[in-house]
Amino acid sequence: MKLGIDGKKALVLGASKGLGAAIAVALANEGVQVVGAARSTAAIEALNAQVDTAAGGKIWAQRLDLGDKASVASLLEQVLKYGGVDILINNSGGPAPGEARSTPLDAWQSGFDAMVASVIDMSQQLLPRMVERKWGRIITLTSSGVDTPIARLAVSNGLRQALVGWSKTLASEVAADGVTVNVIVQGRIHTGRVDQLDEAAAKRTGSSVEDVRKASMATIPAGRYGRPEELADVVAFLASEKASYITGAKIRVDGGMIKSV
Template sequence: MDLGIRGRAALVCASTSGLGHACARALAAEGVRVVVSGRRADLAERLAGELPGAHAVPVDLSRPGAAAELVTGAQEAVGDIDVVVLNSGGPPPMPAAGLDRAAVGAALDHLLLTQLDIVSLLLPGMRERGWGRIVAVGSAGVVEPIPGLALSNLARAGLAGYLKTLAGEVASAGVTVNMVLPGRIATGRTVSLDESAAASAGIDVDQVRARSVANIPAGRYGDPHEYAAVVAFLCGEPAAYVTGTRLRVDGGMTRSH
């Protein structure tokens, strides 16, 4: 399928590893001029060099004012941004009963407020041009809160609510807004969570993985490229009538409707 986005420009946040990097690769394969971003300049530049037409804009989004720095750098590199893939690393595992204001504030700033800043900077141009794609990397915890990941469940649910509201406000301007919810995808983040769960339970990490796989109807962890293909589709012309959705890529793991 021709996604009809060759020559467009995309900013993929946190795209030096995991799902973000897979999304950057998928969009570059469609002829999109991709901005690769991340904390490590050397890594961002190396990975951008592996993708046709890609540029590196290394920015640490945990710093004050970093969202504006990232957007300005992206626009200087590739011009007007047509597509933004919102993404960020997940916060540490933590039970709901152990939360404090500092931990919640940090999670909200990283997973919600910074993403809002990026959208606010890019949205006016998208509306003016009559075309835009906003896709957020979410979590299955948005639909079914994941035990032990209270910070992620809380902040990502807030982002989901914001994006759903935004979708209804900008659809008539040709801008779509969607969130893609990964289940157990084989990334470094998943490895880290499995290792944390194994340490907490006092069992081998292979046992944790086996238990996870047993709860996935597809019988395996997903591949990052399978997830990225869904994101790329939502960024394309054929998905122009798809907005306000929270699409699951989880092998059937989430049981709710």
């Protein structure tokens, strides 16, 4: 299927590994000119080995630390200097595990700065160029915790909810301008972050990582963890011309794990 986005420009946050890397590759393979942003630029540049050169897309690396306001401002300056982007993929790392009753306030503040404030700032500054062109896509990755809060992930559960409310509100404001705004609710996609959480659970319970993983997979109707490429394909479709009537939505990519309707 031709998605109609070849030649478009995209900015993918957190592109050095995991879901961000898979999304950057998926978009580049659709002919998109992708700026991948993360702390490790070498890892982003290496992603071009996975891009089909015949498709015409390419990935460029820019350094970004979402928790550093100066770093965010520097990236925005560079991107805006070259005309902004058509597609923005908001993807931030997750905070450390912790219980709601004992997580210190500074952990909430640092999490808010990196996961919420920086994402909203980036989106607001890149949005005017999309509105001017009457075409744009803003896609924000969250977690299954926004639908079913995950034990011991208090900061993630709380702050990602803020992004869902912001995204839905923004979607209604810019729909008539040809800009769609959507949220991805991911389940257990096999990335380094999931491995870290499984390892933490194993240490906490005295179980093996393999036993923790098997127990986790048993809660997923699909019977396995998702692959980053599976989620990336959904994101590429939402970024496409063919998804122009999908906005203000929460799209689950979870293998049926989330029990609520």
